[in-house]
Amino acid sequence: MDRKPFLSDNAASVHPHVWEAMRLADQPDSPYDGDQISARLDARFSELFGRECAAIWIATGTAANCLALATMCQPHGAVVCHEEAHIEVDEGGAPGFFLHGAKLMLASGDGAKITPEGIAALIDPIRDDVHQVQPHAISITQASEYGLSYRLGELAAIGQFARERGLGLHMDGARFANAAAFLGGNASEAAGPVDTLSFGCIKNGGMSAEALVLFDPAQADLVKYRRKRAGHLQCKGRYLAAQILAMLDGDLWLANARAANGAAAEIGQAASDRLMYPVEANEVFMRLTATEREALRAQGFDFYDWGAESARFVTAWNTAQDDAVALRRAIASL
């Protein structure tokens, strides 16, 4: 039986336009990021966000997140994030490595989103002395680990809080496109007032390139030295830059995200009472018993269990509409 994949978007095939751009990059040029394609990134992202920024290709979201955080957190400081944030749970301790032992401070919050109140509750009790690690930065995830999108007002509030406390603000945007698509398609609004953004491409039809966007371009130098030092400066960088530009051309990033979000929305309509969270990106979390999950798998659907009583379904840019409909119906029929 043909399997219908809802495991993750992180292993989906590469979009044809990305392939095409990579092929066009297959001619001699300068190594590293000295090529003509890499040179276009800053301007292209400045245009996208409507303000001057630097954009730097990096092969993984983990490295992009960590290099971003290195611009805002010293080794003796800490980064506040949600207790289920990817940087805490799924990056193999990379922040500790890239930040030379800095800590992650774990805030609570519904749907893996954090709020100024939640952050304040975490950091206000910290004594202002050398015995306790002090927060230097905040990292939020757009869309969150549960597929929720921060609204403009929420972002503004966190941004203001960060400024008041003198904290840097980073956004892990592994699924930034999905959040932006959900929020109406405006990149700048979806990013809000963050200082740095890991602009995800790989889960959205790319192959091996994310863009680290620095809204303070003066930080680019630091990131570039650290990228090299982390073994992340690829000598044929033009193939990475090309992927990113292909995602932006003709707003492919939004089109792909809309397709994925649409499929997720389709599934979400199966049974609103099963939904753990509203569907605001390309992930659907549903309460399903072990027996029900078994039944779905028996019908060819692949997905991850999420704890003992629920399941996670992830759609991708290339999720077949038929598969989404089939899954919706299968759940509805349980």
Add this chain to the structure above:
Amino acid sequence: MDRKPFLSDNAASVHPHVWEAMRLADQPDSPYDGDQISARLDARFSELFGRECAAIWIATGTAANCLALATMCQPHGAVVCHEEAHIEVDEGGAPGFFLHGAKLMLASGDGAKITPEGIAALIDPIRDDVHQVQPHAISITQASEYGLSYRLGELAAIGQFARERGLGLHMDGARFANAAAFLGGNASEAAGPVDTLSFGCIKNGGMSAEALVLFDPAQADLVKYRRKRAGHLQCKGRYLAAQILAMLDGDLWLANARAANGAAAEIGQAASDRLMYPVEANEVFMRLTATEREALRAQGFDFYDWGAESARFVTAWNTAQDDAVALRRAIASL
């Protein structure tokens, strides 16, 4: 005028077979290195080297070198290498990052090769006490920074020295294929008794994947944790694994290296009295005055100055034979 490129092999185009393999990988599979292509690496390299080994894809030589060294050097130790080794001169301090502050100890040696005698001269004066950093490992480069290939006897001698001193032995093989081709095409002989090998593909027709070969497969776990922690575990790893396998299939790695070596040899024949080193791989270092270099550039040849009185020409898998011949003649005519 069409430029004839001899700047470096590190930005050459990607070989068609590599492209083809990447396209074949463009179908759903498990993420990270759980895919069926990545799963083939260990066996394929074990076959190539005639002994059991683990092989792990990594996007850059810098990261491959550093992750290899992390298996053999503790943070309070040191790695002995040549004073002009890539890890010392051109990797932006990556060893210091990956090894948590371990030192590089710099040995001298003709043609950027090191010998047991040279290493002993460096480390024998080190007092065996905690005030001085102790060597934990040796790193050699095959072919060397000057395009010289370690012979079997040289490798055996270093290997024996390393064992006697209890030091790990790493080989930076960014141009391993070129050395192996020069030495007769036997991978195992070209690697000698090293514990770890950064098996280069990118300079030899690949795009974004090197293979880290661990001749003690028990070290694979450590490397995999550290690879993840360094943000180097790509979620669509199958595209990297595919590149590496394509290089091995039908011995493409040797064919490409032989082509590059052949072009270098052609150039080397221009003027034996100008040669700084014998041509044993795909690099040619020649004494050329500034005026002579200017004359060559005026004829369309691109290359790097190497100090004030010489130049470096690097060939690649796709160097046009006509270009090499033209360069040979141009130099001979100076």
Add this chain to the structure above:
Amino acid sequence: MDRKPFLSDNAASVHPHVWEAMRLADQPDSPYDGDQISARLDARFSELFGRECAAIWIATGTAANCLALATMCQPHGAVVCHEEAHIEVDEGGAPGFFLHGAKLMLASGDGAKITPEGIAALIDPIRDDVHQVQPHAISITQASEYGLSYRLGELAAIGQFARERGLGLHMDGARFANAAAFLGGNASEAAGPVDTLSFGCIKNGGMSAEALVLFDPAQADLVKYRRKRAGHLQCKGRYLAAQILAMLDGDLWLANARAANGAAAEIGQAASDRLMYPVEANEVFMRLTATEREALRAQGFDFYDWGAESARFVTAWNTAQDDAVALRRAIASL
């Protein structure tokens, strides 16, 4: 009015026997730890614990803890400790520094003690893959942050758990003497089956030396290299070694701890219904309202608030019996 100090034991004066030993050390000898006094530590602690161990002086408990943990946790691993452990809360991120970015994993437990069940609840859900940091070691505190002493059976259970899981086991013994005194005065029983012990002296009448005890003496080399590398190898180490030996001579460590424990017990008898924890060392935690605390301070007692509704009283080797009695009465009269 004369203040009666119950703030902490960490700034108490130095015991006369310690002073005397330091003065006796004030003659020429070899630098660092090559002197005759440092040379006696291994044997002296082996005798104390009834098994072969290495003992190394270190100026602070923070450094002792971290150097101990460095023998059992790799940079990509984690140390399990209580969420209120000193290494997590009060050491300024030192474990992250000394362990090169390794994580602390925070277990819950009454009275800042942890149990095999609590640890299992924390680490069992960790997937055995490279995306999640794996535990390498456990650290417990004897006596705990709330002045509770692990009993022999508790220590045995944690030791067995650690062995079964392949985890190192460290004991932060900043107040080890107080626990040992409470448990009957047998050092070996109070340490249980730990691999490393930070044997505290400073809070117990010393000035500037703790002893790091390694029950696997083969680890001493690693610790000594790391101690030097951390700038903790003092050239006049004999003054530190002398402090430690003075603490052991005639079981001064136990006598001092008994004095402190006795004073704490005295205070604890003031009002058993106010006690948050039984008094098993030299700390007393009591429920006291802000008004009550104010009243005590007005009578000359210094102590720390412990949250909004309680207070912490710490006694030391030199706490005046009269002061303890006075505090007991003052609390009883509230």
Add this chain to the structure above:
Amino acid sequence: MDRKPFLSDNAASVHPHVWEAMRLADQPDSPYDGDQISARLDARFSELFGRECAAIWIATGTAANCLALATMCQPHGAVVCHEEAHIEVDEGGAPGFFLHGAKLMLASGDGAKITPEGIAALIDPIRDDVHQVQPHAISITQASEYGLSYRLGELAAIGQFARERGLGLHMDGARFANAAAFLGGNASEAAGPVDTLSFGCIKNGGMSAEALVLFDPAQADLVKYRRKRAGHLQCKGRYLAAQILAMLDGDLWLANARAANGAAAEIGQAASDRLMYPVEANEVFMRLTATEREALRAQGFDFYDWGAESARFVTAWNTAQDDAVALRRAIASL
């Protein structure tokens, strides 16, 4: 036979005034550096140097040097120092640890002193790109490893060079007092325009405290967080602060240094043709054959060989004048 010690100043006994100050500190006060003695350091050093500075006690010169360098060198940068500098040769890799993998760049220079020209020769060839580690700071040693004192003009020139290149400037002053005494006794002149100074006390009659002097007091916060994080914040810090103040009181630091320098000068007069370097502090390096060294040792003199053909004699604050005279005569009689 009574041995006459010229091995090193690093294990000499503690000066009576230092002992006395420590005893006076033996009364209750706030822990860490919150005590009244520590609180006096900033003002006392500001007075000594005639400009505002912060002064922080640290137990070892290694830690003081590294914490100073951490204010001026990022993890991806480098510190330029002499190839025989203590931080390179004798600190067990501590700079790599404290600076998170930053490099030391080794300049040459007579008598272990470096010059703007020597530094320029080292760093000018470094390409301004991410592939090569960039210098962030310079560290010089006053007096140098060979007992030479930088003159005011030399310090001014290095200071100007550092400013022009945007590099921080640190001075390792393990024997700063000896240099200052040699230069006339003015602390400010002996420090020149450095940004940070490790003001040594231990080799000059102290026990376990050096002062890190920050001529930009705004850096004190960073150093204090890093000191804690490195396990160097002792809870009974008043005993360290007391040592330092005792050294400054009545210019004991200069008196002690003058005594040591005088003894070295005495020895230096034995045979000017044997002197490898002029005697400008408390170290004497002399050409002496193995036979001659053996003869001296047979007469009761203890000292270190310095290579195969010379010896190092170090005097201390308490070197007996008779011993120095005896050594002078013994050498003269060889």
